[in-house]
Amino acid sequence: MSVTLLLFASYADAFGTPSLSVELPEQATVADLLTAISGRSGAHVLPKAPLVAVNQRYAHPSTRIASGDEVALIPPVAGG
Amino acid sequence: MSVTLLLFASYADAFGTPSLSVELPEQATVADLLTAISGRSGAHVLPKAPLVAVNQRYAHPSTRIASGDEVALIPPVAGG
């Protein structure tokens, strides 16, 4: 399946885009997603365990991603 | 000497006046003042050790009162 990964702030700057298209097998997890993008240009800015949101909620590495899910990579937050 | 004692809020209500004139000997203290008014009508509402201010500062029972000082009896405060 093809998943669109949303990027923000410093991550969008590093990858040079506000979203990446990532090919993943069915039943893939957040951990699989992170492995899949680890070779992309810009991925060097990511911490070891970057925050990922699935459908606008924080996800675990074991969270499964389904086709059509809204998936986002969340840089360290700095609100307030 | 004659001292004018300012009264406020519940004390003014109890004594029926916003100020009392009190005759005190020279060198009198706050404690002397309290003794001097203990027989006045309304004095029953006073706690054992009512707060007294001399010249707009809280005073001790041993604080001396001089002629011309601004002396006030302070009911339990309830600001805020």
Added chain:
Amino acid sequence: MTAVGRLTNEPIDASSLAVEAGSPSFGAILVFLGVVRDINDGRSVTAIDYSAYEAMAAILLGDIAREGAERHGPANVVIVHRLGELGLQEASVGIAVANAHRDDAYQLSRWCIDELKRRVPIWKREHYTDGTREWVDPTGAAVEASR
């Protein structure tokens, strides 16, 4: 540095206080408002009138602002207490503090309102729905006597 306390007969505006306390070097502003509420000690309140030993109260409000700014500063502090008759939800007191960071702002704000309630010669008389009015004595003891 701003560290001021005053009495007013006008409504208290949170935004104005925040502006007065603000500074380019302070990132946290905290505005406390004490407002008239409808129930106190189980009795239904319609209004409160506030009075003060005005000269002394103004001095002590300024003292508290300055002492607070020294204890939990650098900071700006503005303390305003309103006098007169206030209806439900009207603010009787407004305290705006500004600090570089929020830790100090919370401590400073809390210290100021606690000290104000402890030592400033201000009194309030509650008006109840049954038409009676009564001076409020937070120490409890004297309430019976004044009834």
Added chain:
Amino acid sequence: MTAVGRLTNEPIDASSLAVEAGSPSFGAILVFLGVVRDINDGRSVTAIDYSAYEAMAAILLGDIAREGAERHGPANVVIVHRLGELGLQEASVGIAVANAHRDDAYQLSRWCIDELKRRVPIWKREHYTDGTREWVDPTGAAVEASR
């Protein structure tokens, strides 16, 4: 009960937030404002631009308002975070809470701002007097990498 969180592009007004949080049964209102200050980590700041994962940030602001009102309630909570470019002394966040008494209001307000900083997907890029701009990483580690 009011327990809401939202994003805005407009200036944040402390008085409006206080009115929105107020209720006749709550005697203490506390408004926290986080404002842009001139120095951060020793660097001279001229402005900050805030951005967010807007859909998720709005959800989490509402979560925090509701969770806070449950933990330290009964209470009303209104949380607003501003996005876009803000100059010095402009408020990026406003949190108004109202409780029956001040103890709870101070705890609730503090809890809300701490949670907001911990979990809401909002980012800020500081503009410095030397013309450079930089994403702020409160965790420290990634700042070097993003320079």
